[in-house]
Amino acid sequence: xxxxxxxxxxxxxxxSNNRGAYVSLWFLLFISxxxxxxxxxxxxxxxxRVDLTRITEPPSAQYWLGTDxxxxxVFNQLVLGTRHSLAVAxxxxxxxxxxxGVFGLLSGYMGGRIDYVMMRIIDxxxxxxxxxxxxVFVALVPTYNVLSFSIVMTVFLWMPIARVVRxxxxxxxxxxxxxxxxxxxxxxxxxxxxxxxxxxxxxWIVSMTLNLAxxxxxxxxxxxxxxxxxxxxxxxxxxxxxxxxxxxxxYYWWLWLPAALLIFFIILSIRQLGEMIHLHFNEKKGxx
Amino acid sequence: xxxxxxxxxxxxxxxxxxxxxxxxxxxxxxAVDGVSFTVKEGETVSxxxxxGCGKSTTGRAILRLDDPTSGEVEFDxxxxxxxxxxxxxxxxxxxxxxxxxxxxxxNPRQTVRQILEEALEIQNTVPKKDRPDKIxxxxxxxxLGAHQADRFPHEFSxxxxxxxxxxxxxxxxxxxxxxxxxxxxxxxxxxxQVINLxxxxxxxxxxxxxxxxxxxxxxxxxxxxxxxxYLGKIVEMGDKKSIFDNPHHxxxxxxxxxxxxxxPAPEKKxxxxxxxxxxxxxxxxxxxxxxxxxxxxxxxxxKVETPExxxxxxxxxxxxxACHYMKEIIDGTHKPQQ
Numbered sequence: 001x002x003x004x005x006x007x008x009x010x011x012x013x014x015x016s017n018n019r020g021a022y023v024s025l026w027f028l029l030f031i032s033x034x035x036x037x038x039x040x041x042x043x044x045x046x047x048x049r050v051d052l053t054r055i056t057e058p059p060s061a062q063y064w065l066g067t068d069x070x071x072x073x074v075f076n077q078l079v080l081g082t083r084h085s086l087a088v089a090x091x092x093x094x095x096x097x098x099x100x101g102v103f104g105l106l107s108g109y110m111g112g113r114i115d116y117v118m119m120r121i122i123d124x125x126x127x128x129x130x131x132x133x134x135x136v137f138v139a140l141v142p143t144y145n146v147l148s149f150s151i152v153m154t155v156f157l158w159m160p161i162a163r164v165v166r167x168x169x170x171x172x173x174x175x176x177x178x179x180x181x182x183x184x185x186x187x188x189x190x191x192x193x194x195x196x197x198x199x200x201x202x203x204w205i206v207s208m209t210l211n212l213a214x215x216x217x218x219x220x221x222x223x224x225x226x227x228x229x230x231x232x233x234x235x236x237x238x239x240x241x242x243x244x245x246x247x248x249x250x251y252y253w254w255l256w257l258p259a260a261l262l263i264f265f266i267i268l269s270i271r272q273l274g275e276m277i278h279l280h281f282n283e284k285k286g287x288x
Numbered sequence: 289x290x291x292x293x294x295x296x297x298x299x300x301x302x303x304x305x306x307x308x309x310x311x312x313x314x315x316x317x318x319a320v321d322g323v324s325f326t327v328k329e330g331e332t333v334s335x336x337x338x339x340g341c342g343k344s345t346t347g348r349a350i351l352r353l354d355d356p357t358s359g360e361v362e363f364d365x366x367x368x369x370x371x372x373x374x375x376x377x378x379x380x381x382x383x384x385x386x387x388x389x390x391x392x393x394x395n396p397r398q399t400v401r402q403i404l405e406e407a408l409e410i411q412n413t414v415p416k417k418d419r420p421d422k423i424x425x426x427x428x429x430x431x432l433g434a435h436q437a438d439r440f441p442h443e444f445s446x447x448x449x450x451x452x453x454x455x456x457x458x459x460x461x462x463x464x465x466x467x468x469x470x471x472x473x474x475x476x477x478x479x480x481q482v483i484n485l486x487x488x489x490x491x492x493x494x495x496x497x498x499x500x501x502x503x504x505x506x507x508x509x510x511x512x513x514x515x516x517x518y519l520g521k522i523v524e525m526g527d528k529k530s531i532f533d534n535p536h537h538x539x540x541x542x543x544x545x546x547x548x549x550x551x552p553a554p555e556k557k558x559x560x561x562x563x564x565x566x567x568x569x570x571x572x573x574x575x576x577x578x579x580x581x582x583x584x585x586x587x588x589x590x591k592v593e594t595p596e597x598x599x600x601x602x603x604x605x606x607x608x609x610a611c612h613y614m615k616e617i618i619d620g621t622h623k624p625q626q
Contacts, residue, residue, distance in 0.1 A: 175392050177393050180385065181406070183353065184380060184406065194398075195398075
C-alpha cells in the first residue's frame with residue numbers, strides 16, 4: 001500500500017528501476033537544449049572566420065575550450081557541431097524509420113510474390129557502396145545542407161529497419177489473434193494498423209533508437225574522414241578529425257577530446273534510453 | 289432444426305513443399321484429402337483424431353483461413369469457396385472460430401473493449417451508440433464482469449481469456465462456431481466451465497458448433513455427432529451414442545479404448561487395443577486403406593483397395609465407417625493378422 005503522498009506518476013514509474021536511463025534522458029535534454037539555444041547566439045560566419053592572432057590557445061576564461069589552428073573558438077564549434085550532428089542523426093533516423101517500417105510492414109504482411117519483390121529491392125540497396133556514393137555526392141553537390149545530407153544517408157540506411165520490422169511481422173501475423181481478426185472480416189489495412197502495428201511497435205521503436213546512436217556515430221565518422229559537412233560548417237566529426245595528427249593528439253587535447261567525449265556520452269545515453277524503452281514495452285505486454 | 293447448415297463435399301487441402309534449387313513444388317502435404325460431411329442447424333458435430341490428422345485444417349479450410357485446394361463448402365445454401373474476398377468478408381459474420389490457445393488468440397495490446405469493438409464495428413451489427421451496452425452484455429453473457437472491459441488480456445487467467453475469445457466470436461451473432469481445440473489448453477476444472485458455458489450459449493443463441501478436439505471425454509459430453517479422422521480422411525462418422533457404444537472401424541476402437549476409465553477395476557476393463565508404430569507421413573500416405581500400416585486386422589486387400597464410407601446392418605441410421613471387414617470383425621470371423 002502506497003501512501004497518497006508517495007504516489008508515483010507514470011513518468012517516475014518508467015524510470016524507477018533505471019537510474020542510468022534517467023540520467024541519460026536529462027543529459028540528452030541538456031545537450032540538445034544548450035546546442036539549440038546556443039545556436040541562436042553564435043554567428044556561424046563570425047565563428048568560422050580564421051584569425052591567425054590567436055591560434056591553438058589553451059582553454060581560458062575567454063575561450064572556454066581554447067581555439068583551433070584557425071583561431072576559432074572550440075566551445076562554440078562544439079555547440080553548433082552538436083546541433084548539426086543531432087539534427088542529421090534525428091532526421092536520418094526518422095526518415096529511415098518511417099520508410100523502413102512501412103516497407104517492412106507491407107512486405108511481411110502481404111507475403112508471397114510481393115514480399116519477394118520487395119526483399120529483392122532491399123537486397124539491391126544493400127549492395128550499393130554507401131561510402132563511395134556519399135563521397136561522390138559530396139564532390140558533385142556544391143552546397144548541401146542538413147536535409148539533403150540526411151536524405152542521401154537515408155537512402156542507404158532504411159533497409160535494416162525494414163528487415164527487422166518484416167521479421168517481427170512474419171512472426172506476429174501467424175498469431176491466432178490476427179487469424180481471429182481475419183475471421184471477423186477485418187480488412188487488411190485495418191489488421192495492419194490496429195493489430196500488427198501495436199505489436200511490432202516495440203521492435204520498431206527500439207531499433208529506431210539504436211539506429212539513432214548508430215547514425216550519430218556514422219555522421220561523425222563521415223565528417224572525421226572529411227566527407228561529412230564542409231569545413232566551414234562545424235561538426236563533431238570535424239573537431240574529432242584533429243586527432244588524426246599526432247601533434248594535436250599530444251599537445252592540443254582541447255581540440256578533439258571534448259568532441260570525442262561528447263560523442264561517446266551522447267551515443268551511450270541514447271543506447272541507455274533505447275534499452276529502457278525496450279524493457280518498458282516488454283513490461284506492458286505482461287513481462288513476457 | 290433439420291436444415292443442413294454446412295455441407296462439405298470432397299474437401300482437399302494440399303500444402304506444397306518447396307524444394308530444389310529453383311524453389312519448385314516437389315511434393316504436397318495432403319493434410320485433408322477428400323472429406324465430405326454435413327452439419328445440421330443447431331447440432332454439435334465433433335471432429336476427433338490424432339495430431340496431424342487434418343482436423344484443424346478442415347476447420348480452417350471451412351472458414352477460408354487457408355484456401356482449400358479443391359472441394360465445396362456450402363454454408364446455408366451458398367458456396368463459400370466461390371465467393372470473392374469482399375463477399376466472403378460479409379459472410380464471415382455467420383462463421384466464427386474459437387482458438388485453442390487463449391494466450392495467442394487475443395491481441396496483447398488491446399483492451400477487451402477494443403477487441404470487441406473491432407468485431408462490432410466491422411460487421412456493423414450494432415449501431416455505434418449501443419455498442420458500450422452490447423459489450424457489457426457480451427461480457428455478462430460469457431460470465432465476465434462488465435467492469436472488466438477496459439483491462440488488458442494479461443490481466444486475465446487462461447479460462448477468462450477463453451471467455452473473451454468466445455465473447456468475440458459471439459459479438460457478430462454467428463450461426464456456426466468452429467471451436468478449434470477450444471478447451472484443450474485449459475485446466476480440467478476450467479474446461480468443464482467453458483464447455484458448460486458453450487452449451488448454454490448454444491441453447492440461448494441457437495448456435496451450431498463444429499467442435500474440433502482430441503479429448504474424447506469432452507467430445508462425449510458435448511457432441512451430437514462425431515466424425516473420426518485419420519490421416520486426412522474420415523474413417524468413421526455417426527451419432528455420438530452409436531460411435532461410442534458401437535464403433536466399427538478398428539481405428540475408432542483403438543481410440544475409444546484409450547479413454548481413461550474412472551474405475552479401472554480389472555473385471556470392468558475392456559480390452560485395450562494397442563496400435564503399433566506412428567502415423568505415416570501425410571506427404572506420401574499409404575496406398576489402399578490409410579490405416580493398413582497400423583491396423584491389426586489388415587490384409588492384402590487393405591493395401592490395394594481404398595475402403596469407402598458405408599453403412600452396415602449392425603449400425604444405427606446415419607452411422608458410416610470406412611473398413612473392408614467391419615461385419616467380419618464384429619461377428620468374429622476376421623481375426624487380427626500376424
